Amino acid sequence: MAAEAAAGAAESGMPQLDISTFPNQIFWLAVTMVVIYFVLSRIALPRIASVLAERSGTISNDIAAAEELKQQAVAAEAAYEKALRDARAEANRIIAATKAEIQEELASELKRADARIAEKAAESEAAIAAIRATAVENVTAVAKDTAAEIVAAFGAKADAATIDQAIDARMKE
Amino acid sequence: MxxxxxxxxxxxxxxxxxxxxxxxxxxxxxxxxxxxxxVTLWMAVAVLVIVLLMVVGGRSRAIIPGRVQSVGELIYGFIYKMVEDVAGHDGVKFFPYIMTLFMFIITANYLGLIPMAFATTSHIAVTAVLALAVFFTVTIVGFVKNGTDFLGLFWVTAAPLPLRPILAVIELISYFVRPVSHSIRLGGNVMAGHAVIKVFAGFAAIALISPVSVAAITAIYGLELMVAGIQAYVFTILTCVYLKDALHPHH
Known part of the structure; x- marks a missing residue:
C-alpha cells in the first residue's frame, strides 16, 4: 500500500521523493564512489603527489644550482677585479721604474752635455783670447807704424823707442 | 534538462x-x-571524466605540466590545502576520501549543466548518502580517536556552568541536523537551479516572451555555473570542518 502511495506521489510530485528509485541510486552511487576512490587513491593521487614532489625537488635543485652559479660568478668577478688591480699596480710600478730610469739617464746625459759645453766654451774662450791678443798686437804694431809715419810726415824725427813708449802709454788708458 | x-x-x-x-x-x-x-549512465560519465582529468591527463608525469595535468594538479593542491588548513595535519589521511567526494560532486554538478543531461546530485537520495557517509565517518572517527572525550564537543566549557546543559542539547540537535542540512543544501541548490531553468524554458513557447525567457535562461545558467562549483566547495569544506570537530573536539 505504502509503495503504491509513494509511486502515486511520484507520478505527480518530485522524482526526488520517489522512494522506489532510491535503492537503484544508492547502489550506483556506492559503485561510483568506490570506483572513484580506488582510481584516485591508487593511481591518480600518488602519481600527482610524486609529480608535485619531483617538481618541487627539481625547482629547489635548480635554485640551488643557480645559487651556486651565482657564487661562482661573484668569485670570478672578484678574481677579475683582483687581476685588474694587480695589473694596474704592476703597470704603475713599471711606469715609476721607467720614469726613474729615464730621469737618471737624462741627468747623466745632461751632465755630459754640460761638460762638453763647458769644454767647448773654454776652448772658444781660449781661441777668442788668442784672437784678441793677436788683434791688440796688430793694433799696436799698426799704431806704431802709423804714428811713426805721421811723425815723419810732420817732419819731425822721432826714434822708434820713444814712439813705442808713447803708444804703450796711450794703449793702457 | x-x-x-x-x-x-x-x-x-x-x-x-x-x-x-x-x-x-x-x-x-x-x-x-x-x-x-x-543515474548509472551519468555517474559512469562522471567516473570517465574524473579518470580523464586525474589519470589520463597526468600520465606523462611531466615536470612542466600540460593543460589537463595542471588542472588536475590545481584541484589536488586546492583540496589538499583545504584539508590541511581546516582539518589539521592529522586530517590529511582522509584526503583521498574528501578528494573523492569533491571530484564526484563537482563533476556531477557540471555534467548536470549540459543540456539534456541528468544531474545525479540533484537527488536527495544521492546527497543524503554522501552526507550520511560523512556523518558516520566523522562520528566513528571522533569516538575512535578521542573515546568519550568526543562528547566534549557538546559540553561547551567556555560557557557558564548553568548554560552548559542547554547548550549541550542545542549542540546535540545541531550535530544530528548536520547531515540533513549538508545533503539538502547540495541537492536543493542543484535541483532548484535546474527547475528554474526549465520553467523559463516553458515560457519560451510564447513568442512574445521568448527573448526574455532566453535571456533569463542564459543568466540563470551563468548563476548555475557558479552554484555548481560553490556547492561542491561548500560540501567539501563542511566535510573538513566536521572532520576537524572529530579530530580535535575541544576547539
Missing amino acids: AAEDKAAEGGLVFHPLEQFKVHPLFGDGPIHWYTPTN
Whole structure:
C-alpha cells in the first residue's frame, strides 16, 4: 500500500521523493564512489603527489644550482677585479721604474752635455783670447807704424823707442 | 534538462521536474536496485571524466605540466590545502576520501549543466548518502580517536556552568541536523537551479516572451555555473570542518 502511495506521489510530485528509485541510486552511487576512490587513491593521487614532489625537488635543485652559479660568478668577478688591480699596480710600478730610469739617464746625459759645453766654451774662450791678443798686437804694431809715419810726415824725427813708449802709454788708458 | 519537445505540444506546458526522473536505460521495466538507469549512465560519465582529468591527463608525469595535468594538479593542491588548513595535519589521511567526494560532486554538478543531461546530485537520495557517509565517518572517527572525550564537543566549557546543559542539547540537535542540512543544501541548490531553468524554458513557447525567457535562461545558467562549483566547495569544506570537530573536539 505504502509503495503504491509513494509511486502515486511520484507520478505527480518530485522524482526526488520517489522512494522506489532510491535503492537503484544508492547502489550506483556506492559503485561510483568506490570506483572513484580506488582510481584516485591508487593511481591518480600518488602519481600527482610524486609529480608535485619531483617538481618541487627539481625547482629547489635548480635554485640551488643557480645559487651556486651565482657564487661562482661573484668569485670570478672578484678574481677579475683582483687581476685588474694587480695589473694596474704592476703597470704603475713599471711606469715609476721607467720614469726613474729615464730621469737618471737624462741627468747623466745632461751632465755630459754640460761638460762638453763647458769644454767647448773654454776652448772658444781660449781661441777668442788668442784672437784678441793677436788683434791688440796688430793694433799696436799698426799704431806704431802709423804714428811713426805721421811723425815723419810732420817732419819731425822721432826714434822708434820713444814712439813705442808713447803708444804703450796711450794703449793702457 | 530534458526534452525541449514538450514546448512543441503547444501552449504552456510546465514539466520542470520531468528532468529529474529516473528511468531505465534499456526498455521500460521496473527499476530494481541493479537496473542500469540514467543515474548509472551519468555517474559512469562522471567516473570517465574524473579518470580523464586525474589519470589520463597526468600520465606523462611531466615536470612542466600540460593543460589537463595542471588542472588536475590545481584541484589536488586546492583540496589538499583545504584539508590541511581546516582539518589539521592529522586530517590529511582522509584526503583521498574528501578528494573523492569533491571530484564526484563537482563533476556531477557540471555534467548536470549540459543540456539534456541528468544531474545525479540533484537527488536527495544521492546527497543524503554522501552526507550520511560523512556523518558516520566523522562520528566513528571522533569516538575512535578521542573515546568519550568526543562528547566534549557538546559540553561547551567556555560557557557558564548553568548554560552548559542547554547548550549541550542545542549542540546535540545541531550535530544530528548536520547531515540533513549538508545533503539538502547540495541537492536543493542543484535541483532548484535546474527547475528554474526549465520553467523559463516553458515560457519560451510564447513568442512574445521568448527573448526574455532566453535571456533569463542564459543568466540563470551563468548563476548555475557558479552554484555548481560553490556547492561542491561548500560540501567539501563542511566535510573538513566536521572532520576537524572529530579530530580535535575541544576547539
